[in-house]
Amino acid sequence: MKKRKIPEASIRRLPLYYRYLELLQADGVERVSSTALSLRTGLTASQIRQDLSYFGEFGRQGYGYDVPALKRELAEILGMRQGYHAVVVGAGRFAEALVENFPFQEYGIQLSGVYDTAPEKVGGTLGGRRVYHTDELPYRLAAHPAEIGILTAPAETAKDLANTLSDAGVKGIWNCTNADLRPHHGTPVIENVQLFDSLFSMCGRMGSREGT
Amino acid sequence: MKKRKIPEASIRRLPLYYRYLELLQADGVERVSSTALSLRTGLTASQIRQDLSYFGEFGRQGYGYDVPALKRELAEILGMRQGYHAVVVGAGRFAEALVENFPFQEYGIQLSGVYDTAPEKVGGTLGGRRVYHTDELPYRLAAHPAEIGILTAPAETAKDLANTLSDAGVKGIWNCTNADLRPHHGTPVIENVQLFDSLFSMCGRMGSREGT
DNA sequence: TAGATTGTTAATCGATTAACAATC
DNA sequence: TAGATTGTTAATCGATTAACAATC
Numbered sequence: 001m002k003k004r005k006i007p008e009a010s011i012r013r014l015p016l017y018y019r020y021l022e023l024l025q026a027d028g029v030e031r032v033s034s035t036a037l038s039l040r041t042g043l044t045a046s047q048i049r050q051d052l053s054y055f056g057e058f059g060r061q062g063y064g065y066d067v068p069a070l071k072r073e074l075a076e077i078l079g080m081r082q083g084y085h086a087v088v089v090g091a092g093r094f095a096e097a098l099v100e101n102f103p104f105q106e107y108g109i110q111l112s113g114v115y116d117t118a119p120e121k122v123g124g125t126l127g128g129r130r131v132y133h134t135d136e137l138p139y140r141l142a143a144h145p146a147e148i149g150i151l152t153a154p155a156e157t158a159k160d161l162a163n164t165l166s167d168a169g170v171k172g173i174w175n176c177t178n179a180d181l182r183p184h185h186g187t188p189v190i191e192n193v194q195l196f197d198s199l200f201s202m203c204g205r206m207g208s209r210e211g212t
Numbered sequence: 213m214k215k216r217k218i219p220e221a222s223i224r225r226l227p228l229y230y231r232y233l234e235l236l237q238a239d240g241v242e243r244v245s246s247t248a249l250s251l252r253t254g255l256t257a258s259q260i261r262q263d264l265s266y267f268g269e270f271g272r273q274g275y276g277y278d279v280p281a282l283k284r285e286l287a288e289i290l291g292m293r294q295g296y297h298a299v300v301v302g303a304g305r306f307a308e309a310l311v312e313n314f315p316f317q318e319y320g321i322q323l324s325g326v327y328d329t330a331p332e333k334v335g336g337t338l339g340g341r342r343v344y345h346t347d348e349l350p351y352r353l354a355a356h357p358a359e360i361g362i363l364t365a366p367a368e369t370a371k372d373l374a375n376t377l378s379d380a381g382v383k384g385i386w387n388c389t390n391a392d393l394r395p396h397h398g399t400p401v402i403e404n405v406q407l408f409d410s411l412f413s414m415c416g417r418m419g420s421r422e423g424t
Numbered sequence: 425t426a427g428a429t430t431g432t433t434a435a436t437c438g439a440t441t442a443a444c445a446a447t448c
Numbered sequence: 449t450a451g452a453t454t455g456t457t458a459a460t461c462g463a464t465t466a467a468c469a470a471t472c
Contacts, residue, residue: 007438007439008417009438009439009440010439011413011416011417012409012413012416014412014413014416015406015408015409015411015412015413015416016392016406016409018412019390019392019408019409033452033453033454034453034454035452035453041392042394044440044441044442045441045453046440046441046442046443047439047440047441049453049454049455049456050439050440050441050455050456052455053454053455053456057454057455058454059453059454059455060447060448060453060454061446061447061448061452061453061454061455062447062448062451062452062453062454063448063452063453063454064452064453064454065454077416077419078412078415078416078419079412079415079416079418079419080412080415082419084415092309092313093305093308093309093312093313094309094313096305096308096309097304097305097306097308097309100305101304101305101306102407102408107412147418148414148415171418172414172415172417172418174410174411174414178231180228180231180253182254188418189414189417189418190414191410191411191413191414191417193407193410194227194228195314195405196227196231196314197224197227197228197231198386198403198405199227199386199403200226200227200230200290200291200292200319201223201224201226201227201403202360202384202386202401202402202403203290203291203292203296203360203384204223204224204226204227204289204290204291205220205223205384205401205403206291206359206360206383206384206400206401207289207290207291207294219462219463221462221463221464222463245428245429245430246429246430247428247429256464256465256466257429258464258465258466258467259463259464259465261429261430261431261432262431262432262463262464262465264431265430265431265432269430269431270430271429271430271431272429272430272471272472273428273429273430273431273470273471273472274427274428274429274430274471274472275428275429275430275472276428276429276430277430
Protein backbone atom coordinates (compact mmCIF):
# COMPACT_ATOMS: atom_id res chain seq x y z
CA MET A 1 0.00 0.00 0.00
CA LYS A 2 1.33 3.43 -0.93
CA LYS A 3 0.31 6.64 0.78
CA ARG A 4 -1.28 8.12 -2.34
CA LYS A 5 -4.46 10.08 -1.66
CA ILE A 6 -7.57 7.94 -1.45
CA PRO A 7 -10.26 8.87 -3.97
CA GLU A 8 -13.68 9.48 -2.43
CA ALA A 9 -15.13 7.24 -5.15
CA SER A 10 -13.15 4.35 -3.69
CA ILE A 11 -14.32 5.04 -0.14
CA ARG A 12 -17.88 5.16 -1.40
CA ARG A 13 -17.62 1.63 -2.74
CA LEU A 14 -16.40 0.10 0.51
CA PRO A 15 -19.88 -0.38 2.02
CA LEU A 16 -20.90 -2.18 -1.16
CA TYR A 17 -17.93 -4.54 -0.81
CA TYR A 18 -18.89 -5.04 2.79
CA ARG A 19 -22.43 -6.01 1.83
CA TYR A 20 -21.24 -8.57 -0.68
CA LEU A 21 -18.83 -10.03 1.83
CA GLU A 22 -21.74 -10.41 4.25
CA LEU A 23 -23.65 -12.30 1.59
CA LEU A 24 -20.65 -14.52 0.87
CA GLN A 25 -20.16 -15.22 4.54
CA ALA A 26 -23.83 -16.07 4.92
CA ASP A 27 -23.31 -18.59 2.12
CA GLY A 28 -20.38 -20.03 4.00
CA VAL A 29 -17.85 -18.88 1.40
CA GLU A 30 -14.43 -18.52 2.95
CA ARG A 31 -12.42 -16.91 0.24
CA VAL A 32 -13.07 -14.81 -2.78
CA SER A 33 -10.99 -13.51 -5.66
CA SER A 34 -11.36 -10.07 -7.16
CA THR A 35 -12.70 -11.79 -10.28
CA ALA A 36 -15.39 -13.62 -8.32
CA LEU A 37 -16.37 -10.41 -6.58
CA SER A 38 -16.47 -8.61 -9.89
CA LEU A 39 -18.97 -11.16 -11.19
CA ARG A 40 -21.25 -10.55 -8.23
CA THR A 41 -20.99 -6.79 -8.03
CA GLY A 42 -20.70 -5.88 -11.68
CA LEU A 43 -17.57 -3.85 -11.00
CA THR A 44 -14.29 -4.78 -12.66
CA ALA A 45 -11.81 -6.99 -10.84
CA SER A 46 -9.21 -4.36 -11.50
CA GLN A 47 -11.23 -1.69 -9.79
CA ILE A 48 -11.89 -3.88 -6.78
CA ARG A 49 -8.18 -4.61 -6.34
CA GLN A 50 -7.30 -0.98 -6.87
CA ASP A 51 -9.90 0.19 -4.34
CA LEU A 52 -8.85 -2.27 -1.66
CA SER A 53 -5.17 -1.57 -2.19
CA TYR A 54 -5.68 2.02 -1.07
CA PHE A 55 -6.43 0.73 2.39
CA GLY A 56 -4.01 -2.14 2.77
CA GLU A 57 -2.78 -5.40 1.41
CA PHE A 58 -5.65 -7.65 2.27
CA GLY A 59 -5.21 -10.38 -0.30
CA ARG A 60 -2.77 -13.17 -1.07
CA GLN A 61 -1.41 -13.97 -4.48
CA GLY A 62 -2.80 -17.12 -5.95
CA TYR A 63 -5.47 -17.28 -3.26
CA GLY A 64 -7.58 -14.17 -3.20
CA TYR A 65 -9.12 -12.60 -0.13
CA ASP A 66 -10.14 -14.30 3.05
CA VAL A 67 -13.80 -13.41 3.43
CA PRO A 68 -14.05 -12.98 7.21
CA ALA A 69 -10.70 -11.19 7.38
CA LEU A 70 -11.53 -8.74 4.60
CA LYS A 71 -14.94 -8.13 6.08
CA ARG A 72 -13.30 -7.35 9.39
CA GLU A 73 -10.86 -4.95 7.77
CA LEU A 74 -13.66 -3.13 5.99
CA ALA A 75 -15.70 -2.96 9.19
CA GLU A 76 -12.69 -1.36 10.81
CA ILE A 77 -12.24 1.19 8.02
CA LEU A 78 -15.94 2.01 8.06
CA GLY A 79 -15.85 2.66 11.78
CA MET A 80 -18.17 -0.18 12.64
CA ARG A 81 -15.84 -1.25 15.41
CA GLN A 82 -15.49 2.16 16.96
CA GLY A 83 -18.75 2.01 18.86
CA TYR A 84 -20.11 5.20 17.35
CA HIS A 85 -23.05 6.92 18.98
CA ALA A 86 -25.72 8.65 16.93
CA VAL A 87 -28.51 11.07 17.66
CA VAL A 88 -31.61 11.31 15.50
CA VAL A 89 -32.90 14.84 15.08
CA GLY A 90 -36.47 14.98 13.86
CA ALA A 91 -39.00 12.36 14.94
CA GLY A 92 -41.19 12.05 11.84
CA ARG A 93 -42.12 9.08 9.72
CA PHE A 94 -38.73 8.81 8.15
CA ALA A 95 -37.01 8.72 11.54
CA GLU A 96 -39.50 6.09 12.60
CA ALA A 97 -38.72 3.98 9.56
CA LEU A 98 -34.99 4.27 10.27
CA VAL A 99 -35.15 3.61 13.99
CA GLU A 100 -37.42 0.62 13.53
CA ASN A 101 -35.81 -0.95 10.49
CA PHE A 102 -32.24 0.10 10.09
CA PRO A 103 -29.92 -2.28 11.95
CA PHE A 104 -27.71 0.41 13.49
CA GLN A 105 -26.73 -1.76 16.41
CA GLU A 106 -25.62 -4.58 14.18
CA TYR A 107 -23.07 -2.27 12.59
CA GLY A 108 -21.82 -0.80 15.81
CA ILE A 109 -23.88 2.35 15.92
CA GLN A 110 -25.74 3.01 19.12
CA LEU A 111 -28.69 5.40 18.95
CA SER A 112 -28.29 7.59 21.96
CA GLY A 113 -31.25 9.90 21.57
CA VAL A 114 -34.16 11.05 19.43
CA TYR A 115 -35.06 14.73 19.30
CA ASP A 116 -37.94 16.83 18.06
CA THR A 117 -39.55 20.17 18.79
CA ALA A 118 -43.22 19.25 18.49
CA PRO A 119 -44.90 19.29 21.94
CA GLU A 120 -46.96 16.22 21.06
CA LYS A 121 -43.79 14.26 20.30
CA VAL A 122 -41.45 15.43 23.06
CA GLY A 123 -41.77 13.16 26.07
CA GLY A 124 -43.26 10.40 23.95
CA THR A 125 -41.41 7.55 22.28
CA LEU A 126 -40.31 6.72 18.77
CA GLY A 127 -39.59 3.10 18.05
CA GLY A 128 -39.38 2.48 21.77
CA ARG A 129 -37.02 5.39 22.41
CA ARG A 130 -37.70 8.47 24.43
CA VAL A 131 -38.03 11.68 22.40
CA TYR A 132 -36.31 14.76 23.84
CA HIS A 133 -36.74 18.37 22.93
CA THR A 134 -34.20 19.61 20.39
CA ASP A 135 -33.29 22.41 22.77
CA GLU A 136 -31.75 19.78 25.03
CA LEU A 137 -29.38 18.65 22.29
CA PRO A 138 -26.34 20.75 23.36
CA TYR A 139 -26.83 19.91 26.98
CA ARG A 140 -27.32 16.20 26.47
CA LEU A 141 -24.54 15.88 23.91
CA ALA A 142 -22.18 17.60 26.30
CA ALA A 143 -22.88 14.87 28.83
CA HIS A 144 -22.93 12.01 26.33
CA PRO A 145 -21.13 12.89 23.10
CA ALA A 146 -22.18 11.40 19.78
CA GLU A 147 -20.07 11.11 16.66
CA ILE A 148 -22.98 10.95 14.24
CA GLY A 149 -25.99 13.20 13.76
CA ILE A 150 -28.89 11.88 11.73
CA LEU A 151 -30.98 14.74 10.41
CA THR A 152 -34.58 14.01 9.50
CA ALA A 153 -36.11 17.33 10.55
CA PRO A 154 -37.81 19.79 8.16
CA ALA A 155 -35.52 21.26 5.49
CA GLU A 156 -35.82 24.82 6.82
CA THR A 157 -34.29 23.80 10.12
CA ALA A 158 -31.46 21.72 8.67
CA LYS A 159 -28.79 24.40 8.60
CA ASP A 160 -29.29 25.50 12.20
CA LEU A 161 -29.47 21.95 13.44
CA ALA A 162 -26.30 21.10 11.56
CA ASN A 163 -24.55 23.97 13.33
CA THR A 164 -25.83 22.80 16.68
CA LEU A 165 -24.59 19.29 15.98
CA SER A 166 -21.29 20.59 14.71
CA ASP A 167 -20.79 22.73 17.82
CA ALA A 168 -21.60 19.70 19.94
CA GLY A 169 -18.68 17.88 18.38
CA VAL A 170 -20.44 15.58 15.97
CA LYS A 171 -18.02 14.16 13.38
CA GLY A 172 -20.49 13.28 10.64
CA ILE A 173 -23.94 14.45 9.64
CA TRP A 174 -26.17 12.10 7.71
CA ASN A 175 -28.52 14.62 6.20
CA CYS A 176 -31.84 13.03 5.26
CA THR A 177 -33.62 16.37 4.86
CA ASN A 178 -34.23 17.75 1.41
CA ALA A 179 -31.94 20.69 2.01
CA ASP A 180 -28.33 20.47 0.89
CA LEU A 181 -25.75 20.99 3.57
CA ARG A 182 -22.35 22.17 2.50
CA PRO A 183 -19.32 21.08 4.46
CA HIS A 184 -17.87 24.17 6.05
CA HIS A 185 -14.27 24.05 7.15
CA GLY A 186 -14.40 20.39 6.19
CA THR A 187 -15.79 19.21 9.48
CA PRO A 188 -18.06 17.51 10.24
CA VAL A 189 -18.24 15.25 7.22
CA ILE A 190 -21.59 15.72 5.49
CA GLU A 191 -23.57 13.13 3.59
CA ASN A 192 -26.57 14.55 1.78
CA VAL A 193 -28.95 11.70 1.08
CA GLN A 194 -31.32 13.57 -1.25
CA LEU A 195 -33.94 11.00 -2.12
CA PHE A 196 -35.49 13.59 -4.41
CA ASP A 197 -32.37 13.67 -6.56
CA SER A 198 -32.16 9.90 -6.55
CA LEU A 199 -35.72 9.45 -7.79
CA PHE A 200 -35.65 12.19 -10.38
CA SER A 201 -32.24 11.39 -11.74
CA MET A 202 -33.75 7.98 -12.47
CA CYS A 203 -36.65 9.71 -14.19
CA GLY A 204 -34.19 11.76 -16.19
CA ARG A 205 -32.42 8.60 -17.32
CA MET A 206 -35.77 7.02 -18.20
CA GLY A 207 -36.51 9.93 -20.50
CA SER A 208 -33.14 10.08 -22.18
CA ARG A 209 -33.44 6.55 -23.56
CA GLU A 210 -35.96 7.40 -26.23
CA GLY A 211 -33.41 7.27 -28.99
CA THR A 212 -31.57 4.20 -27.74
CA MET B 213 -26.41 21.94 -28.36
CA LYS B 214 -24.44 19.13 -29.96
CA LYS B 215 -25.56 15.54 -30.03
CA ARG B 216 -22.61 14.30 -27.99
CA LYS B 217 -23.47 11.59 -25.51
CA ILE B 218 -24.82 12.89 -22.23
CA PRO B 219 -22.78 11.82 -19.19
CA GLU B 220 -24.80 10.19 -16.44
CA ALA B 221 -23.04 12.48 -13.99
CA SER B 222 -24.67 15.45 -15.71
CA ILE B 223 -28.12 13.89 -15.60
CA ARG B 224 -27.63 13.21 -11.93
CA ARG B 225 -27.11 16.87 -11.21
CA LEU B 226 -30.30 18.04 -12.90
CA PRO B 227 -32.58 17.43 -9.90
CA LEU B 228 -30.18 19.49 -7.82
CA TYR B 229 -30.42 22.35 -10.29
CA TYR B 230 -34.16 21.99 -10.21
CA ARG B 231 -34.23 22.29 -6.44
CA TYR B 232 -32.16 25.45 -6.46
CA LEU B 233 -34.38 26.96 -9.13
CA GLU B 234 -37.37 26.24 -6.92
CA LEU B 235 -35.67 28.09 -4.08
CA LEU B 236 -34.85 31.01 -6.35
CA GLN B 237 -38.39 31.15 -7.63
CA ALA B 238 -39.73 31.05 -4.08
CA ASP B 239 -37.54 34.09 -3.40
CA GLY B 240 -39.03 35.82 -6.42
CA VAL B 241 -35.74 35.75 -8.35
CA GLU B 242 -36.43 35.90 -12.07
CA ARG B 243 -33.06 35.29 -13.60
CA VAL B 244 -29.84 33.67 -12.58
CA SER B 245 -26.36 33.40 -14.06
CA SER B 246 -24.24 30.29 -13.95
CA THR B 247 -21.96 32.18 -11.58
CA ALA B 248 -24.80 32.99 -9.19
CA LEU B 249 -25.94 29.37 -9.27
CA SER B 250 -22.39 28.21 -8.66
CA LEU B 251 -22.27 30.32 -5.50
CA ARG B 252 -25.43 28.70 -4.19
CA THR B 253 -24.71 25.12 -5.16
CA GLY B 254 -20.98 24.96 -4.67
CA LEU B 255 -20.49 23.60 -8.18
CA THR B 256 -18.42 25.53 -10.71
CA ALA B 257 -20.15 27.88 -13.14
CA SER B 258 -18.37 26.07 -15.93
CA GLN B 259 -19.83 22.77 -14.91
CA ILE B 260 -23.32 24.18 -14.65
CA ARG B 261 -23.13 25.64 -18.17
CA GLN B 262 -21.62 22.44 -19.50
CA ASP B 263 -24.31 20.30 -17.89
CA LEU B 264 -27.20 22.41 -19.13
CA SER B 265 -25.76 22.67 -22.61
CA TYR B 266 -26.11 18.91 -23.06
CA PHE B 267 -29.85 19.37 -22.99
CA GLY B 268 -30.37 22.60 -24.86
CA GLU B 269 -29.54 26.27 -25.10
CA PHE B 270 -31.49 27.61 -22.20
CA GLY B 271 -29.55 30.78 -21.46
CA ARG B 272 -28.94 34.14 -23.10
CA GLN B 273 -25.58 35.81 -23.38
CA GLY B 274 -25.21 38.81 -21.11
CA TYR B 275 -28.36 37.86 -19.24
CA GLY B 276 -28.14 34.39 -17.80
CA TYR B 277 -31.02 31.96 -17.40
CA ASP B 278 -34.67 32.81 -16.95
CA VAL B 279 -35.59 31.04 -13.72
CA PRO B 280 -39.15 29.92 -14.51
CA ALA B 281 -38.20 28.94 -18.05
CA LEU B 282 -35.18 26.89 -17.02
CA LYS B 283 -37.17 25.28 -14.24
CA ARG B 284 -39.80 24.31 -16.78
CA GLU B 285 -37.20 22.86 -19.12
CA LEU B 286 -35.68 20.79 -16.34
CA ALA B 287 -39.11 19.60 -15.23
CA GLU B 288 -39.65 18.45 -18.80
CA ILE B 289 -36.31 16.62 -18.98
CA LEU B 290 -36.95 14.98 -15.61
CA GLY B 291 -40.32 13.71 -16.76
CA MET B 292 -42.28 15.74 -14.25
CA ARG B 293 -44.66 16.83 -16.98
CA GLN B 294 -45.27 13.35 -18.32
CA GLY B 295 -47.80 12.41 -15.69
CA TYR B 296 -45.93 9.31 -14.59
CA HIS B 297 -47.71 6.70 -12.51
CA ALA B 298 -45.95 4.80 -9.76
CA VAL B 299 -46.67 1.71 -7.73
CA VAL B 300 -45.22 1.17 -4.28
CA VAL B 301 -44.29 -2.43 -3.58
CA GLY B 302 -43.85 -3.14 0.10
CA ALA B 303 -46.01 -1.43 2.70
CA GLY B 304 -43.63 -1.09 5.62
CA ARG B 305 -42.46 1.93 7.57
CA PHE B 306 -40.31 3.24 4.80
CA ALA B 307 -43.18 3.11 2.33
CA GLU B 308 -45.33 4.87 4.87
CA ALA B 309 -42.74 7.61 5.29
CA LEU B 310 -42.57 8.05 1.53
CA VAL B 311 -46.28 7.98 0.85
CA GLU B 312 -47.02 10.42 3.64
CA ASN B 313 -44.14 12.82 3.18
CA PHE B 314 -42.75 12.71 -0.30
CA PRO B 315 -44.57 15.18 -2.55
CA PHE B 316 -44.95 12.84 -5.53
CA GLN B 317 -48.03 14.64 -6.81
CA GLU B 318 -46.29 17.99 -6.79
CA TYR B 319 -43.74 16.61 -9.22
CA GLY B 320 -46.18 14.94 -11.51
CA ILE B 321 -46.01 11.43 -10.14
CA GLN B 322 -49.30 9.81 -9.30
CA LEU B 323 -49.23 6.89 -6.89
CA SER B 324 -51.51 4.33 -8.40
CA GLY B 325 -51.23 1.51 -5.91
CA VAL B 326 -49.56 0.14 -2.81
CA TYR B 327 -48.80 -3.57 -2.59
CA ASP B 328 -47.75 -6.00 0.09
CA THR B 329 -48.03 -9.70 0.85
CA ALA B 330 -48.73 -9.62 4.59
CA PRO B 331 -52.34 -10.64 5.29
CA GLU B 332 -52.67 -8.02 8.00
CA LYS B 333 -51.72 -5.29 5.54
CA VAL B 334 -53.56 -6.37 2.41
CA GLY B 335 -57.00 -4.81 2.35
CA GLY B 336 -55.95 -2.11 4.78
CA THR B 337 -54.61 1.33 3.97
CA LEU B 338 -51.22 2.99 3.96
CA GLY B 339 -51.20 6.76 4.12
CA GLY B 340 -54.83 6.73 3.06
CA ARG B 341 -54.27 4.37 0.16
CA ARG B 342 -55.63 0.90 -0.27
CA VAL B 343 -53.06 -1.88 -0.01
CA TYR B 344 -53.36 -4.69 -2.56
CA HIS B 345 -51.76 -8.09 -2.57
CA THR B 346 -48.53 -8.24 -4.53
CA ASP B 347 -49.98 -11.14 -6.52
CA GLU B 348 -52.39 -8.67 -8.08
CA LEU B 349 -49.54 -6.58 -9.44
CA PRO B 350 -49.42 -8.06 -12.97
CA TYR B 351 -53.19 -8.03 -13.27
CA ARG B 352 -53.64 -4.48 -12.02
CA LEU B 353 -50.69 -3.09 -13.94
CA ALA B 354 -52.05 -4.62 -17.13
CA ALA B 355 -55.23 -2.62 -16.62
CA HIS B 356 -53.51 0.56 -15.41
CA PRO B 357 -49.87 0.70 -16.44
CA ALA B 358 -47.27 2.47 -14.34
CA GLU B 359 -43.93 3.79 -15.51
CA ILE B 360 -42.29 3.71 -12.10
CA GLY B 361 -41.94 0.95 -9.53
CA ILE B 362 -40.93 1.90 -6.00
CA LEU B 363 -39.47 -1.07 -4.20
CA THR B 364 -39.53 -1.03 -0.40
CA ALA B 365 -40.10 -4.74 0.20
CA PRO B 366 -37.64 -7.06 1.97
CA ALA B 367 -34.30 -7.47 0.22
CA GLU B 368 -34.80 -11.20 -0.46
CA THR B 369 -37.85 -10.46 -2.59
CA ALA B 370 -36.34 -7.56 -4.53
CA LYS B 371 -35.10 -9.50 -7.53
CA ASP B 372 -38.37 -11.31 -8.17
CA LEU B 373 -40.39 -8.18 -7.69
CA ALA B 374 -38.13 -6.31 -10.07
CA ASN B 375 -38.79 -8.97 -12.69
CA THR B 376 -42.50 -8.73 -12.13
CA LEU B 377 -42.38 -4.96 -12.49
CA SER B 378 -40.18 -5.23 -15.53
CA ASP B 379 -42.55 -7.71 -17.18
CA ALA B 380 -45.42 -5.38 -16.42
CA GLY B 381 -43.74 -2.68 -18.47
CA VAL B 382 -42.35 -0.46 -15.78
CA LYS B 383 -39.68 1.91 -17.16
CA GLY B 384 -37.81 2.67 -13.96
CA ILE B 385 -37.31 0.95 -10.63
CA TRP B 386 -36.50 3.03 -7.60
CA ASN B 387 -34.97 0.36 -5.44
CA CYS B 388 -35.14 1.29 -1.76
CA THR B 389 -34.39 -2.24 -0.55
CA ASN B 390 -30.95 -3.09 0.65
CA ALA B 391 -30.34 -5.51 -2.19
CA ASP B 392 -28.57 -4.26 -5.30
CA LEU B 393 -30.45 -4.65 -8.53
CA ARG B 394 -28.45 -4.81 -11.70
CA PRO B 395 -29.91 -3.41 -14.90
CA HIS B 396 -30.40 -6.32 -17.23
CA HIS B 397 -30.72 -5.59 -20.92
CA GLY B 398 -30.70 -1.93 -19.92
CA THR B 399 -34.38 -1.74 -19.20
CA PRO B 400 -35.93 -0.77 -16.92
CA VAL B 401 -33.63 1.91 -15.58
CA ILE B 402 -32.58 1.02 -12.03
CA GLU B 403 -31.78 3.37 -9.21
CA ASN B 404 -30.37 1.65 -6.16
CA VAL B 405 -30.87 3.96 -3.20
CA GLN B 406 -28.71 2.06 -0.68
CA LEU B 407 -29.04 4.08 2.49
CA PHE B 408 -26.59 1.65 4.07
CA ASP B 409 -23.87 2.68 1.64
CA SER B 410 -24.69 6.33 2.11
CA LEU B 411 -24.38 6.17 5.89
CA PHE B 412 -21.26 4.04 6.00
CA SER B 413 -19.43 5.82 3.23
CA MET B 414 -19.84 8.85 5.46
CA CYS B 415 -18.43 6.85 8.36
CA GLY B 416 -15.54 5.83 6.14
CA ARG B 417 -14.81 9.43 5.33
CA MET B 418 -15.02 10.34 9.01
CA GLY B 419 -12.35 7.83 9.78
CA SER B 420 -9.99 8.75 6.98
CA ARG B 421 -9.59 12.32 8.23
CA GLU B 422 -7.43 11.44 11.19
CA GLY B 423 -4.30 12.70 9.54
CA THR B 424 -5.80 15.84 8.00
C1' DT C 425 -21.50 51.19 -26.85
C1' DA C 426 -19.49 48.58 -22.78
C1' DG C 427 -20.34 44.96 -19.69
C1' DA C 428 -22.05 40.58 -18.86
C1' DT C 429 -22.58 36.03 -19.72
C1' DT C 430 -23.55 32.28 -22.63
C1' DG C 431 -22.25 27.74 -25.26
C1' DT C 432 -18.42 25.37 -26.83
C1' DT C 433 -13.79 23.93 -27.63
C1' DA C 434 -9.49 22.66 -25.74
C1' DA C 435 -6.71 21.62 -21.63
C1' DT C 436 -6.50 19.49 -17.34
C1' DC C 437 -7.42 16.48 -14.05
C1' DG C 438 -8.87 12.29 -11.91
C1' DA C 439 -10.72 7.81 -12.04
C1' DT C 440 -11.03 3.40 -14.35
C1' DT C 441 -8.98 -0.26 -16.79
C1' DA C 442 -5.27 -3.11 -18.63
C1' DA C 443 -1.11 -5.32 -18.13
C1' DC C 444 2.23 -7.80 -15.69
C1' DA C 445 5.98 -8.86 -12.43
C1' DA C 446 5.84 -10.83 -7.97
C1' DT C 447 4.65 -14.69 -5.38
C1' DC C 448 1.53 -17.73 -2.93
C1' DT D 449 6.20 -27.14 -10.21
C1' DA D 450 2.18 -24.95 -12.65
C1' DG D 451 -1.76 -22.20 -12.00
C1' DA D 452 -3.89 -18.54 -9.81
C1' DT D 453 -4.21 -14.15 -8.32
C1' DT D 454 -2.49 -10.25 -6.00
C1' DG D 455 -0.77 -5.16 -5.78
C1' DT D 456 0.97 -1.74 -8.64
C1' DT D 457 2.36 0.80 -12.58
C1' DA D 458 1.17 2.65 -16.93
C1' DA D 459 -2.42 3.53 -20.43
C1' DT D 460 -6.93 4.86 -21.32
C1' DC D 461 -10.92 6.92 -20.74
C1' DG D 462 -14.20 10.25 -19.15
C1' DA D 463 -15.44 14.16 -16.54
C1' DT D 464 -14.31 18.74 -14.90
C1' DT D 465 -12.37 23.15 -15.60
C1' DA D 466 -10.49 27.02 -18.17
C1' DA D 467 -10.61 30.00 -21.83
C1' DC D 468 -12.79 32.69 -25.19
C1' DA D 469 -15.35 34.00 -29.36
C1' DA D 470 -20.08 35.08 -29.97
C1' DT D 471 -23.62 38.08 -28.79
C1' DC D 472 -27.29 39.84 -25.88
